Amino acid sequence: MNLSTLLTGPVDRAARGLLGAHLVSRIDGETVVVALTEVEAYGADDDAASHAHRGKTKRNGSMFGAPGTAYVYRSYGMHWCLNVAVMPAGVGSAVLLRGAVIVDGESVVKRRRGRATGLTDGPGKLAQALGVNGDHDGIDMLTSDLLELRPGAAPDGIVLATPRVGISKEVERMWRFVVATTVGAPRG
């Protein structure tokens, strides 16, 4: 199955299927490549934990974009979080990219993050590692050179489904997917 097909389908399926996919960032002229190891699915009206729950707004508009559209939002006033819009345009579903392993560009990431460990094991960290900020909201990651999503090898390990992190509603929905071989998988 190709990425476009995957991203047009149900958001929990898409999230699970994105594990192992590669994300290539060429932001600021520096290349960083990561392989996704931790994602969360966020639905539309029926998912009270989702930003799209109360409909389309200026802030979450990209969530309603075509499959593969980047939805970038500011979290807690200081961090950026990167999501991939899922389902046909007009439907507010997205997959939050929470964690990854670095495939290429580790030195760039260390410089951007200002540290040598814990580089990409959290949504804010991952966005910073890739150089993603509010300017990149709305980018089509299936066609952009700046931020490109491309198929990768299936995850080498068991995939766990757990409750999502940091939310207060819909806690029982098992929509966080983590590759179990990720050593020290956070808050599992």
Place this chain on the structure above:
DNA sequence: CTATGGATTCGCT
């Protein structure tokens, strides 16, 4: 108009 509440991270204890 003002108040509020986060899909978090880091440093200090």
Place this chain on the structure above:
DNA sequence: GCGAATCCATAGA
């Protein structure tokens, strides 16, 4: 383990 840092769209008056 705990709390501070810090933005701004949304909701309510």
